[in-house]
Amino acid sequence: MQELSHRRKSKQRGLIFEIVRSLKSHPTADEVYEIARLTMPAVSLGTVYRNLRLLADSGDIHEVQFETGPARFDGMTEEHEHFICTKCGAMRDISPTPAMKYAAATHPDLIGHSINGYKLSFNGICSECNKNHS
Numbered sequence: 001m002q003e004l005s006h007r008r009k010s011k012q013r014g015l016i017f018e019i020v021r022s023l024k025s026h027p028t029a030d031e032v033y034e035i036a037r038l039t040m041p042a043v044s045l046g047t048v049y050r051n052l053r054l055l056a057d058s059g060d061i062h063e064v065q066f067e068t069g070p071a072r073f074d075g076m077t078e079e080h081e082h083f084i085c086t087k088c089g090a091m092r093d094i095s096p097t098p099a100m101k102y103a104a105a106t107h108p109d110l111i112g113h114s115i116n117g118y119k120l121s122f123n124g125i126c127s128e129c130n131k132n133h134s
Helices: 011-022 029-039 045-058 098-106 127-133
Strands: 062-064 072-074 081-085 091-094 121-124
Touching (some): 011 029, 011 045, 029 045
Parallel strands (some): 081 121
């Protein structure tokens, strides 16, 4: 189990961290808040937002922001990509391949630049939505 990197731990931060780490759905702050209230009814939305920011800034979780929609939070801190369903909004993790890294490092528009990282997302219709559409 991953340990929080913060020197000063709080019950609220620990709970928020565990919620994000346990969910593969990449929850929004509001979703984390609703789940946190089940265990800790007195937790405020501001506390959830503040702790999500602290956890993201420290690298304990990742903030995932795309062109549309609210920021989502990802407990998987290992390098990976995302697939976003344009129909239901579901977000799924995708393991990176050497080809993805190679393409980012060798793209003609990037020659001469020092690449420190990249973000790649795939958009389309997920398998569940495809099943329901048939």
